[in-house]
Amino acid sequence: MPPGLTVRPAARYIPFMSETPSRRNFLKQSSSLVAGAVAAGAATGPNLLLGQAKGANERFRVGIMGLGRGRGHIKGYLDVPNTEVAYVCDVDQNRLASGFKTMEGKQEKMPEKVNDFRRILDDPEIDAISIAAPNFWHAPAAILACQAGKHVYVEKPGSYNAWESRRMVQVARETGRQVQMGTQRRSYPGMIEGVQKLREGVIGKLLYGRCYYFNSRPSIGKGKVTDPPAELDWELWQGPVPEGPYKDNLVHYNWHWHWKYGGGELANNGVHALDVARWAMGVDYPERVTCNGGRYHFDDDQETPDTAYAVFDYGDKGGMSWEGSSCHRRKPEAPPFVSVVGEGGKIDFSSANYTIYDLDGKEIARNRENPSDVPHFTNFANAVRNGETLNQPIADGQISAMLCHYGNMAYRTGGAVEVNPETGELVGNPEAQKLWARESYREGWKL
Numbered sequence: 012m013p014p015g016l017t018v019r020p021a022a023r024y025i026p027f028m029s030e031t032p033s034r035r036n037f038l039k040q041s042s043s044l045v046a047g048a049v050a051a052g053a054a055t056g057p058n059l060l061l062g063q064a065k066g067a068n069e070r071f072r073v074g075i076m077g078l079g080r081g082r083g084h085i086k087g088y089l090d091v092p093n094t095e096v097a098y099v100c101d102v103d104q105n106r107l108a109s110g111f112k113t114m115e116g117k118q119e120k121m122p123e124k125v126n127d128f129r130r131i132l133d134d135p136e137i138d139a140i141s142i143a144a145p146n147f148w149h150a151p152a153a154i155l156a157c158q159a160g161k162h163v164y165v166e167k168p169g170s171y172n173a174w175e176s177r178r179m180v181q182v183a184r185e186t187g188r189q190v191q192m193g194t195q196r197r198s199y200p201g202m203i204e205g206v207q208k209l210r211e212g213v214i215g216k217l218l219y220g221r222c223y224y225f226n227s228r229p230s231i232g233k234g235k236v237t238d239p240p241a242e243l244d245w246e247l248w249q250g251p252v253p254e255g256p257y258k259d260n261l262v263h264y265n266w267h268w269h270w271k272y273g274g275g276e277l278a279n280n281g282v283h284a285l286d287v288a289r290w291a292m293g294v295d296y297p298e299r300v301t302c303n304g305g306r307y308h309f310d311d312d313q314e315t316p317d318t319a320y321a322v323f324d325y326g327d328k329g330g331m332s333w334e335g336s337s338c339h340r341r342k343p344e345a346p347p348f349v350s351v352v353g354e355g356g357k358i359d360f361s362s363a364n365y366t367i368y369d370l371d372g373k374e375i376a377r378n379r380e381n382p383s384d385v386p387h388f389t390n391f392a393n394a395v396r397n398g399e400t401l402n403q404p405i406a407d408g409q410i411s412a413m414l415c416h417y418g419n420m421a422y423r424t425g426g427a428v429e430v431n432p433e434t435g436e437l438v439g440n441p442e443a444q445k446l447w448a449r450e451s452y453r454e455g456w457k458l
Contacts, residue, residue: 071392074098074131077144078110087388104242132159150175151251157186166193168282168412174448176409191391192408194286198387201364201380214353220288220331223346230309234260251456268313275315278415286411296435297323302422308338321418
């Protein structure tokens with residue numbers, strides 16, 4: 012698969028439920044409206060069109076897919092004015108019941124429970140879907156949602172690989188949908204203020220950004236192939252991923268550490284810090300990416316590294332690095348979440364705020380805002396209702412996701428990849444090119 016943006020016919024959205032004549036008319040009308048909006052967008056701008064389509068005071072109705080991280084979505088949306096969580100969805104009946112229970116007494120009407128997210132897409136009264144399922148679901152679900160006329164909030168990293176990243180950005184653009192990526196620090200007041208100070212030159216020319224992630228994750232052990240538990244729809248959990256057996260140490264979190272399903276710690280938590288560093292530095296695609304490390308702490312089923320160091324070279328624009336150690340917290344080391352150095356000092360970003368120092372290490376400014384995901388969900392709802400500019404539109408968010416994909420491709424193919432900084436495509440390296448896209452998708456889920 013060549014790394015460029017391959018233009019393919021858009022996959023047709025197939026409703027989950029059987030179509031009655033009235034449903035066929037609705038879907039036909041919806042398709043016409045979307046096509047008209049895309050055609051008119053060049054003249055009027057997509058935000059204006061969306062603002063006309065749904066007034067600022069209208070109720071925003073959303074369905075949530077995946078009730079692990081999705082519980083955070085529920086909590087966030089409940090604090091967004093005039094918003095209704097209309098559906099909760101999970102392929103695990105226990106998680107579905109538990110997530111549903113958290114809604115008791117929280118809004119006037121309880122949401123509907125579904126185990127297949129396509130049921131949400133079938134509802135003409137739903138404005139958006141909020142995707143908190145595993146990484147390998149991000150792009151397929153987002154693409155189907157856009158093609159069904161829904162707006163999308165999708166968790167980081169938003170894509171499993173580079174090809175999916177490019178394809179979902181293309182579909183969002185084609186359908187004119189608002190698609191927000193869940194790198195929520197883009198909406199934190201403290202982070203926004205810190206980046207603004209950098210733009211104003213508080214530490215002069217910016218030179219380098221450093222990112223860190225330390226944790227104390229235990230071993231995942233060596234799993235056994237067995238029948239999936241009765242409460243889990245294993246077929247639907249796998250979705251687009253090529254068919255495989257159920258293993259008892261895979262669901263619901265350890266899929267992150269298997270290349271077939273996830274991108275390791277770099278795509279799991281690294282994307283958050285790299286997005287802040289890239290935003291702060293004001294850069295997009297790098298010229299060269301190196302990544303080295305290994306699985307050092309445990310002898311188990313984990314395929315991705317527990318210790319890694321990735322470096323992103325931007326030429327005369329500076330550079331960035333990410334250091335991850337997921338099995339050893341390294342106390343008493345306590346590096347900042349992100350640190351950016353400039354000719355006149357440095358700024359340290361914590362998870363939600365910043366501290367600025369001069370060249371002598373003297374503190375010259377700080378912010379102590381508390382973290383909250385609510386502003387990011389509010390920004391998304393307002394973008395749908397009245398055309399407010401998204402704080403992390405998917406096209407920009409996927410540049411940060413691509414940094415993780417480059418790092419993983421480098422790690423898996425000898426330690427380095429060259430990148431065209433204008434297009435984001437790989438330069439040479441046939442082995443890395445093979446990791447740009449999946450070889451195949453499971454029948455029924457081809458993009």
